[in-house]
Amino acid sequence: MLNAGLTVLGLSRFQFAMTTVFHFFFVPFSIGLAVIVAIMETMYVIKKEVTYKKMAQFWGKIFLYSFAVGVVTGIIQEFQFGMNWSEYSRFMGDIFGAPLAIEALAAFFLESTFIGLWMFTWERFKPWIHALFIWLVALGSSLSAVWILAANSFMQNSVGFAINKTTGRVVMTSFSAVIKNPQLWLELPHVLMGAGITASFVIAGCCAWRLLKKDHVTFYRKSLNVALVIGLIASLGSMAAGDFQTRYLINQQPMKFAAMEGLYKNSTNKGNWAVYSSFNTKQHKTTASLDVPYVLNILSYHRLSGTVKGQNAINKEMHATYDKKFGKDMNYYVPTKTLFWSFRLMAVSGGLFALVAIVGLFFNRRKSQLIMRQRWFLYIMGLMLWLPFLVNTAGWFITELGRYPWVVYGLLTIADAVSPTSTVGSLLFTNIVYFMLFAGLGLVMIVLSHRTLKAGPDGVEMNGYSSDDTTGKVEDPYGTEAFNHD
Amino acid sequence: MTSAQILWFILIGVLFSGFFFLDGFDFGIGMAIKFFGRNTAERDTIIQTIGPHWDGNEVWLITAGGAMFASFPMWYASLFSGYYIVLFLILVALIFRGVSFEFRANMKTETWRNFWEWAATIGSFCAAFLFGMMFTSMIEGVPMDAKGNIFGSFTTYVNWFSLVGGVAVTLMCLIHGLNFLQLKTLGTLRDRAQSWNKVLYPVLIVGEVLFVVLLYLSTDFFDRKPVSTWSILIVLVLLTLIAWWGVLKAHNWTAFIASGLSLISIVVLIFNGLFPRVMIATNSAHSILIKDASSSPYTLHIMTIVAFSVLPIVLIYFIWSYWVFYKRLKSPKAA
DSSP: OOTTOSSHHHHHHHHHHHHHHHHHHHHHHHHHHHHHHHHHHHHHHHHOOHHHHHHHHHHHHHHHHHHHHHHHHHHHHHHHHHHHOHHHHHHHHHHHHHHHHHIIIIIIHHHHHHHHHHHHOTTTSOHHHHHHHHHHHHHHHHHHHHHHHHHHHHHHSOOSEEEOTTTOOEEESOHHHHHTOHHHHHHHHHHHHHHHHHHHHHHHHHHHHHHHTTOSHHHHHHHHHHHHHHHHHHHHHHHHHHHHHHHHHHHHOHHHHHHHTTOSSOOOTTOOEEEEEEEETTTTEEEEEEEETTHHHHHHHSSSOOOOOOHHHHHHHHHHHHHHHHOTTOOOOOOHHHHHHHHHHHHHHHHHHHHHHHHHHHHTOTTOOHHHHOHHHHHHHHHHTTHHHHHHHHHHHHHHHTTTTEEETTTEEGGGTSOTTOOHHHHHHHHHHHHHHHHHHHHHHHHHHHHHHHHOGGGOEETTEEBOTTTOOBOOTTSSSOSOOO | OOHHHHHHHHHHHHHHHHHHHHHHHHHHHHHHHHHTOOSHHHHHHHHHHHTTTHHHHHHHHHHHHHHHHHHOHHHHHHHHHHTHHHHHHHHHHHHHHHHHHHHHHTOOSHHHHHHHHHHHHHHHHHHHHHHHHHHHHHHHOBOBOTTSOBOOOHHHHSSHHHHHHHHHHHHHHHHHHHHHHHHHEETHHHHHHHHHHHHHHHHHHHHHHHHHHHHHHHOSHHHHOHHHHHHHHHHHHHHHHHHHHHHHTTOHHHHHHHHHHHHHHHHHHHHHHHTTEEEOBSSGGGOEEHHHHSOOHHHHHHHHHHHHHHHHHHHHHHHHHHHHTOSOEEOOOOO
16 A cells, blocks of 8 residues: 555655544544534523533533644644645645635634634623534534545546646636535535544443443433434435445546455446455456445446446556556556455444444433443444544545545646655654654543543533533633733 | 735735734743743643633634645745755644643643643744744745755754744744733733843844844845835834833833734745745745746635635634633732
8 A cells, every 4th residue: 555665755645644644533523523512502502401511511621632633733734735745736736725725714713713712701601602602613613624625626536727838737727616526515525424423423432431330321321312313314424425425436536436346357237246355456356255246236326237347447548548648657556455445344334323323312212221221232332432533544545545646636646746855864754753743642632531531521621620510600710800900 | 926926925924924923922921831930820820811812823824824825836835845844843843832731731640731831831932943943044045946946954944043033033922922921911920021021122132133133144135125124124123122111111012012013023024035036045046936936817816805805704703802801810829
C-alpha cells in the first residue's frame, strides 16, 4: 500500500495518511457530538428537566476534549498542502484554496466563537439562547465538512475547470460547478451520517459500560435513548448514502469500484459477490473466493442482471486514455486488498449499527428493565464504541487509496505533487514527532474521557467550574465583577 | 498587477494583522502563565482572561493561510514548503498551546497540571518567536530557484537579524499580553502586570532600535521605499511610546490598543517592503511578484465576493463575543 519505502514520496504519503486519519478520529466525533449535545440541551429547553441539562454538560465535556484535539490537528492539514505538496498547491491553487479559505471564514469562525460563548455562559443567557450557541457550533462544524469535501471532491471528480495552456495548471471556470459537484453531494451525506454514527455509538458504548456497573441508571438510560435514536437514523441514512455513492462510482471511478469488489476479471451476468477473497496482487488474479450469486448486481444496479468491469479491463482502458500524456509505465491498479476489506468492514458495520440501535431501543423501552438484564448486549455495545473510528478510516482508505495513482483524478499524479524541496531526513523527523505527539494526545483524550465517565454526571465541571448537582447551575467566572476601577 | 491582486495582497496583510493583534495577546498570556502567575489560583485567572477567545483568535491564522492558498498559491507553496521545519515547529508549539488549557483544567495532580502549564507557556513562546523569525528571515531574501523552490541552509532561517526579529516579536507579544491582563483583571495581577511592563518597555525600545539597524543592513526596504519604511518605523516607535505612557499612567485601553497596533505596524512594514513582490529571492530575478503569484482573475473575483459578504457578519459576532466577556476578573487573594 504505502510501500514506497523511505523516499520523499513514501514519507509524504505516510505523513498525509497519518495526520488525516488521526484528525479524522476527532472530526466526525465532534460533528456528531455537537448535534447530539445540542439536541440534549434543546430537550432541556423544551421539557425543563434538569437531567437533560446535566446530559448536555456531561457529554458536552467529552465533546470539548475531542474538539480541542480536532482543532490542533486540523491546522496541520491546512499547512501540509504547502509544506509537503507544494507542486500540488501550485497546480491546484486556483481551485483548492478557495474552499479552504471559505471553510475558515464561514465555518471555523462560527464554530470557535460560539464554542467559547457556550462554554462560559451557562447562566448568563436564557436557556434557549444558550442552546442556540451549541446549535451554531454544530452548524459551523457541519459547514466545515461541506467546504473541505468540496475541495476533496474536485480531486475525485474534476469539474468547472480548464487547463491553462502556458502554465499547465488548473484554472477555475465555474465556481458553481465546483460546489455543485455531484461527488460532493454524494460524499457529504455519507460523511455527516458517519459522524452521527460515530458520536451516537461512542455515547451508547459509554452508557453501556456504566449501566453494567448499575451506575446512574436513569441518566445513562436516557442518554442511551437519545444516542440510539440518532444512531438508528444515522446508520440507515449512511447506508442509503453509501448505496448512492457506490452506484455513482461504477461509472465515475470504475477502478476504485472494481477493487472494492475485488474484481480483476469482468464479472459474469450471474453477479457473484465475494464474501471472502484472496488475491495475488502481483499477477492481478483472484486466487480464491466465496461467492454469493446476484448480490453484486443488486448492490451495483438494483437488479439481478448485468456485469461489472474488472480491473484488468479498466487498466487497459486507462492506458489507452492516458498513455499519451503520462507515459506507458503508469500503474493503474489500486491497492485491491485494502479496498476490498475496507468496503466489507464498512458495509457490514453499517448493518450492525442499525441492528444494535433497533435492539437497544427495544431493550431500553421506558417501562422495561430488559436492558439491565441483557448484559451480553451491553458488552457488545460497550465494545462497539471503537468500531466507528475503524469504519471511518476504512471509508477514507477507499476514497483516497482508490484514486491511485492520481492526486487529482486524471490530471495530476501523486508522484508529481510532492514538494521538490522536501528531504527524507526532515520528513522522517517530522513523521516521528507527529507520531509521538498523536500517541500522546490520543492517550490523554482517552484517559480524560474515561475519568469524566467514571466521575459521572454529578461530578461534572465545566472548565474547572463546578456545576450544581440538582440544578445544573454552573459557576460563572465572568459574572461576578462589574467593569469598574477599584 | 490588477486591482484585485492588490486588494488580496492587502487582505492577506489584514488577516495576518488580525492574527498578530489577537493571538498576539494570547501568546503573551500564555507566556505569563508560568513566569508571571505565582500560584494555581492566579494561573486560573490568567487563563480565564483568554479562555473564551483564544480559539477564535487562532482562526485568523487559519484564515490567513487559507486565503493565501486561495489568492496566491505560488506564494503559499513557496513559503510553506521553503519554511518546512520552521512551520513544523510552529505547528507543534500551537498544538501544545491549543490543547493545554482544556487539558490543564481537567488534571488532578499537581505534576500534570504543571506539565500542561509549561506546555502553554513554552508553546506560546515558541510560536511567537518562530513567527517573528520566519517573517524576518523572509524579508532578507531567500535562496530560491526560478520555479520558486527555496533551498535554504540553516543560516537562511537562523541569523542575527531573524533572531532579533524573533525576540522582538516575542517581547511585543508578552507586553501585549500583559497589557491585556491589565485590562481584564483587578487587584494584584493588574498591578503586577503594570510594574512588569514598566520595565519591559525600555527593553523593547532597545530591541526595536536594534531591529531597525539590522533591517537597514539586511533588507532592501530603505533603498526601495525609504519614505514609507521610515514612516512606518516612526509610527511603530510612537505607538510603543504611547503604550508605555499608557502603562505608566494606568490607561489600560490606551496601552492595550497601542501595543496591538505596534504589532500590526510590523505586519504593515513587512507587506509594504514586500510590495510588489510576495517572496524575495537572493537572486532578484527569481523573486516572486504579486502579478505572477496570484490565482486567476475569476477565482479572485469569487473570493472577493465571499470575503466581503461573510467577513462583516463574522466581525459582528466576533466582536459581540468580546462584549459578552467584557468584565474584569478579580485577582485571587494571596495564598
